[in-house]
Amino acid sequence: MLMTFPQMGHVEQLIGDILERLDIDYMPPPRTTAKTLALGTKHAPEFSCLPLKLNIGNFIEAMEAGADTLLMAGGKGPCRFGYYAELEGRVLRDAGYDFTMVTIEPPSMGIAKFVRPIKRISGKSTRQIWRALKEGFPKARGFDMLEKRVLETRCFELKLGETTKAHKEAMATLVKAKTPAEVEGAIEAGMRLIDAVPCDREQPVLKIGIVGEFFILLEPFVNFDIEEWLGNRGVLVSRSVYITDWIGPTSKNPVAGTSDAELTELARPYLGHFVGGEGVPSVAHTMLYANEGFDGVVHMFPFTCMPDTIAKAIIPRVSRDYDIPVIHFTIDEQTGKAGVVTRLEAFVDLLVSRRRAKRAVNG
Amino acid sequence: MQGFLGVDVGSVSTNLAMLDADGGVISYVYLRTQGQPIMAVQQGLMELEAKLDGSVDVIGVGTTGSARYLTSVVVGGDIVKNEITAHAVAAGHVVPGVRVVLEIGGQDSKIIFLRDGIVVDFAMNTVCAAGTGSFLDHQSARLGIPIEDFGRYALGAEKGALIAGRCSVFAESDMVHKQQVGYKLEEIIYGLCQALVRNYLNNLAKGRDLAGPIAFQGGVAANAGMKKAFEEAINQEVQVPEHFSVMGAIGAALLAKEEKLLEPGPSAFKGFGAAKIDYRTSSFACGGCENNCEIIKIVVDDETLARWGGRCGKWEVDIIRRQHLEPIGADCSKCG
Numbered sequence: 001m002l003m004t005f006p007q008m009g010h011v012e013q014l015i016g017d018i019l020e021r022l023d024i025d026y027m028p029p030p031r032t033t034a035k036t037l038a039l040g041t042k043h044a045p046e047f048s049c050l051p052l053k054l055n056i057g058n059f060i061e062a063m064e065a066g067a068d069t070l071l072m073a074g075g076k077g078p079c080r081f082g083y084y085a086e087l088e089g090r091v092l093r094d095a096g097y098d099f100t101m102v103t104i105e106p107p108s109m110g111i112a113k114f115v116r117p118i119k120r121i122s123g124k125s126t127r128q129i130w131r132a133l134k135e136g137f138p139k140a141r142g143f144d145m146l147e148k149r150v151l152e153t154r155c156f157e158l159k160l161g162e163t164t165k166a167h168k169e170a171m172a173t174l175v176k177a178k179t180p181a182e183v184e185g186a187i188e189a190g191m192r193l194i195d196a197v198p199c200d201r202e203q204p205v206l207k208i209g210i211v212g213e214f215f216i217l218l219e220p221f222v223n224f225d226i227e228e229w230l231g232n233r234g235v236l237v238s239r240s241v242y243i244t245d246w247i248g249p250t251s252k253n254p255v256a257g258t259s260d261a262e263l264t265e266l267a268r269p270y271l272g273h274f275v276g277g278e279g280v281p282s283v284a285h286t287m288l289y290a291n292e293g294f295d296g297v298v299h300m301f302p303f304t305c306m307p308d309t310i311a312k313a314i315i316p317r318v319s320r321d322y323d324i325p326v327i328h329f330t331i332d333e334q335t336g337k338a339g340v341v342t343r344l345e346a347f348v349d350l351l352v353s354r355r356r357a358k359r360a361v362n363g
Numbered sequence: 364m365q366g367f368l369g370v371d372v373g374s375v376s377t378n379l380a381m382l383d384a385d386g387g388v389i390s391y392v393y394l395r396t397q398g399q400p401i402m403a404v405q406q407g408l409m410e411l412e413a414k415l416d417g418s419v420d421v422i423g424v425g426t427t428g429s430a431r432y433l434t435s436v437v438v439g440g441d442i443v444k445n446e447i448t449a450h451a452v453a454a455g456h457v458v459p460g461v462r463v464v465l466e467i468g469g470q471d472s473k474i475i476f477l478r479d480g481i482v483v484d485f486a487m488n489t490v491c492a493a494g495t496g497s498f499l500d501h502q503s504a505r506l507g508i509p510i511e512d513f514g515r516y517a518l519g520a521e522k523g524a525l526i527a528g529r530c531s532v533f534a535e536s537d538m539v540h541k542q543q544v545g546y547k548l549e550e551i552i553y554g555l556c557q558a559l560v561r562n563y564l565n566n567l568a569k570g571r572d573l574a575g576p577i578a579f580q581g582g583v584a585a586n587a588g589m590k591k592a593f594e595e596a597i598n599q600e601v602q603v604p605e606h607f608s609v610m611g612a613i614g615a616a617l618l619a620k621e622e623k624l625l626e627p628g629p630s631a632f633k634g635f636g637a638a639k640i641d642y643r644t645s646s647f648a649c650g651g652c653e654n655n656c657e658i659i660k661i662v663v664d665d666e667t668l669a670r671w672g673g674r675c676g677k678w679e680v681d682i683i684r685r686q687h688l689e690p691i692g693a694d695c696s697k698c699g
Contacts, residue, residue: 031653033654203685206688221674224674225674233685234685234686325484337674338429341445342429342445342446342487343445343447345448346485349448349482350448350484353481353482354481354483356689357479357481
């Protein structure tokens with residue numbers, strides 16, 4: 001058996017680590033490229049969202065390289081993601097591929113549904129699985145924490161690209177760490193490495209929060225490397241979604257700093273019920289960024305994404321009430337960066353002139 | 364006389380504007396890009412040089428439009444700005460107190476909202492051809508009426524024929540149908556203007572408050588039928604600035620003027636002689652990672668002036684910069 005899984009941000013390092021702890025042979029798909037997208041759009045239903053198309057593309061590329069077992073997350077709620085494992089399996093079988101599909105449901109749907117498939121493929125006991133997850137999770141959190149620190153550093157760097165370089169080095173060290181002590185040490189060393197990037201932290205910077213659907217936010221291939229693009233232009237970026245927050249929405253210590261319960265409560269005046277995906281969090285995070293004095297918010301989501309389409313209809317009211325500019329990007333198969341860049345440049349200009357005007361008034 | 368040059372290279376038209384130190388238009392050139400931005404810019408430089416006849420010393424250059432980075436390399440730009448900001452700056456300069464800018468170009472359309480001279484909101488449509496100049500061009504060719512005469516025909520109609528405006532395919536089939544049942548050409552052309560306006564307002568304005576003063580600019584503003592259709596639809600006066608077709612270039616020149624205030628120094632302008640330089644472009648696959656990006660480079664005499672096209676920025680030269688967050692002219696040491 002050779003297991004594979006879809007690509008998304010640094011999920012490759014995260015899942016790879018857990019699978020190694022469970023002694024499962026695996027092979028990540030090649031990084032997502034235009035070829036992945038072409039394969040995905042060829043086989044996926046036309047109106048499905050971009051994440052499904054890329055998942056299918058990833059699976060095909062991995063199977064062509066020898067993988068035979070596909071690992072996919074399940075889910076519940078109005079977002080279509082919950083049935084993507086099932087749908088992807090059917091699409092790929094129709095396309096003539098032969099494989100075993102392993103679907104892991106979130107623990108909130110019952111711990112048995114979560115553990116049983118892992119037991120079956122790994123042959124490990126519940127206790128062994130528990131231990132692998134318990135030891136792997138802090139490492140997964142470490143990847144997220146490094147990313148967050150990078151976003152807060154890049155806008156101040158004196159030499160372009162130094163933060164990205166430090167990040168790569170920090171990631172490489174953390175990937176190798178296994179024991180709890182090694183993981184802790186690697187995270188600390190990584191943080192030190194990023195903090196050591198020569199910076200001018202005194203210079204004023206624009207602050208932009210990024211909200212929206214988690215796959216788009218986490219996968220640089222589809223979001224046009226927006227975090228790096230903004231950071232390179234001296235913008236401090238805050239991302240509202242991190243993988244470990246998404247895996248453990250009830251975590252008491254979320255990387256992004258807010259729990260799902262807090263977000264639900266905050267968004268209530270605008271959106272009082274669960275709409276799936278990041279619908280409620282997108283609204284709530286826009287409010288949070290306004291409260292925290294951010295200059296603006298970028299909202300990104302896949303074309304045909306129902307939860308964030310609802311958020312998109314509500315956010316203009318939040319934007320008006322809280323006096324914070326928001327720009328929306330609906331992401332589909334387009335790979336040309338120019339349209340996004342033109343709008344982002346204009347958005348940054350808008351924020352710069354607002355800041356100047358405020359400065360002129362307040363002195 | 365000292366002057367600021369603005370160059371706006373879009374998909375359909377290439378415009379150059381020369382402004383004096385007070386922002387007044389000295390001269391301008393409007394050409395078709397015809398898919399060859401470098402040639403269009405060089406042609407524009409030659410025409411502008413002939414018009415100015417050596418009377419202007421260029422002390423700042425700004426470029427905008429979808430070919431703004433390429434253009435900046437060709438002419439030697441001091442600042443590269445997106446067309447949304449450029450149009451807003453130009454409208455703010457030309458139309459006092461402007462609050463809404465309606466801009467319809469060849470392949471995109473924008474709406475920009477300003478308060479006290481500051482852009483507060485904008486929307487841009489590039490996905491849909493219905494509602495842009497290219498569609499009008501296509502229809503003028505199909506009807507055999509020069510695009511310049513479209514406005515006159517439209518104003519000749521008492522009322523417009525009802526044409527579906529959501530999509531250029533629907534619009535065209537509707538127009539054909541209305542022609543075949545005997546509507547007058549004038550009514551069809553004005554109906555088309557009304558459909559474009561409806562499409563524009565639905566896709567871009569989306570119910571936002573359209574309080575005047577309103578400026579209408581971009582190549583399509585030449586069409587008096589469009590102006591009339593806008594005024595009917597939003598029940599307000601719409602102003603078409605004198606130099607409506609080159610507002611992007613005017614904005615780029617104004618931004619160059621601002622840039623020279625922020626960063627004084629000699630201009631990067633290569634002179635009108637840039638029209639004679641043999642710029643060549645070529646491309647290669649990077650191969651540095653699995654993305655295998657296609658990198659475009661622009662070369663003069665074996666010297667590479669610029670490269671772009673990669674996802675990661677490793678080939679990009681000098682596009683990245685910091686933001687000026689202080690009010691212009693303020694003493695930054697005090698602001699901290």
